[in-house]
Amino acid sequence: MKEITIYSPATSANLGPGYDIFGLALEEPYDLVNVEIIESSCKCCEQIKISVSGEKAEEIPLDPTQNTAGVVALKMMEDFNIKECVHIKIQKGIKPGSGLGSSSASCSGVAVAMNKLFNLELDNLKLIKYASLGEAVAAGAPHADNVAPGIMGNFTLTTSYEPLEVLNILLDMDVVVALPNIQVSTKEARKILPQEIPLQKLVNNVGKATGMIHSIYNKDFENLGKYMMGDQVVEPCRATLIEGYDEAKEKVKEFAYGITISGSGPAIIAIPKNKECSSEIAKIFKEIWNCPVYETKVGKGAYEVKD
Numbered sequence: 001m002k003e004i005t006i007y008s009p010a011t012s013a014n015l016g017p018g019y020d021i022f023g024l025a026l027e028e029p030y031d032l033v034n035v036e037i038i039e040s041s042c043k044c045c046e047q048i049k050i051s052v053s054g055e056k057a058e059e060i061p062l063d064p065t066q067n068t069a070g071v072v073a074l075k076m077m078e079d080f081n082i083k084e085c086v087h088i089k090i091q092k093g094i095k096p097g098s099g100l101g102s103s104s105a106s107c108s109g110v111a112v113a114m115n116k117l118f119n120l121e122l123d124n125l126k127l128i129k130y131a132s133l134g135e136a137v138a139a140g141a142p143h144a145d146n147v148a149p150g151i152m153g154n155f156t157l158t159t160s161y162e163p164l165e166v167l168n169i170l171l172d173m174d175v176v177v178a179l180p181n182i183q184v185s186t187k188e189a190r191k192i193l194p195q196e197i198p199l200q201k202l203v204n205n206v207g208k209a210t211g212m213i214h215s216i217y218n219k220d221f222e223n224l225g226k227y228m229m230g231d232q233v234v235e236p237c238r239a240t241l242i243e244g245y246d247e248a249k250e251k252v253k254e255f256a257y258g259i260t261i262s263g264s265g266p267a268i269i270a271i272p273k274n275k276e277c278s279s280e281i282a283k284i285f286k287e288i289w290n291c292p293v294y295e296t297k298v299g300k301g302a303y304e305v306k307d
């Protein structure tokens with residue numbers, strides 16, 4: 001095999017009280033990551049060439065040490081003594097800085113691509129570990145709550161970082177996602193968070209997070225949405241960065257089981273009560289933000305696209 005193309009899904013992390021722990025893979029939008037083994041004429045050239053097309057491609061660094069995909073590929077090449085040169089072509093369908101794991105989709109896509117292209121036979125947990133290294137470049141921390149669902153699909157819980165442990169729960173659920181045209185970088189959205197919280201808020205958030213897991217297993221989307229909106233630590237901080245969010249929370253009440261900030265924002269995610277409500281929520285989001293809105297559902301992790 002000389003080249004491979006990977007479908008790499010958008011992901012929505014945190015989901016309220018699950019900061020750096022919970023994450024969902026979405027059916028759309030998505031990136032396509034193609035990795036091709038190329039001949040390198042001169043040894044002085046870098047081992048990795050990166051091309052980016054699509055959403056805001058001009059804003060994404062092509063330096064392999066600054067591009068999340070390049071960081072992951074370089075580490076895998078170093079660890080497995082890979083001497084070949086590769087060309088990584090990223091077709092962005094996920095808007096960078098949107099809160100839908102755009103940087104993460106490149107990490108997951110390239111980790112899965114390198115694993116198959118060079119027959120590394122790494123399991124999902126090892127792929128998530130490699131992919132999370134790329135997030136350190138984009139977000140300043142190797143958070144795994146986007147790359148975990150990006151690789152495993154469905155709903156994931158990163159229960160431990162050292163050592164890395166990720167649980168995966170099948171979840172068949174529709175969601176509505178809005179991408180307000182507001183710039184929120186994950187790095188900045190992490191800096192504004194409190195480094196210490198009162199014990200009462202810890203008790204509240206653990207209660208809400210565990211309630212979400214109980215609701216998922218019981219397919220109780222009403223309580224899932226209620227608990228998802230119970231975060232008292234991260235969401236209240238970041239809500240201030242997203243104009244129109246409070247209005248959206250108020251207006252979708254009769255149509256959604258819950259609504260929260262997707263990842264570090266500004267993307268907003270809601271759980272519709274049914275298909276008709278999904279359309280009503282999409283209409284409200286478009287009226288407030290005049291932005292792209294996806295009526296989609298929880299999806300699979302990154303996979304090879306056959307021509």
Ligand SMILES: Nc1ncnc2c1ncn2[C@@H]1O[C@H](COP(=O)(O)OP(=O)(O)OP(=O)(O)O)[C@@H](O)[C@H]1O
Pocket residue numbers: 011013059060061066067068069090095096097098099100101102103104106107137138139146184185186187262263264265
């Ligand atoms: N391959 C890449 N794809 C997308 N963004 C990248 C990539 N490599 C580096 N970046 C940088 O990462 C930043 C976007 O990452 P950021 O985490 O802020 O947003 P996001 O990944 O879209 O959303 P979130 O992580 O909140 O879900 C941008 O500054 C972008 O230039």
Ligand SMILES: N[C@@H](CCO)C(=O)O
Pocket residue numbers: 013014019020021099101139143145146186189190262263264
């Ligand atoms: N848990 C990360 C997710 C970023 O998508 C954060 O909120 O910073």
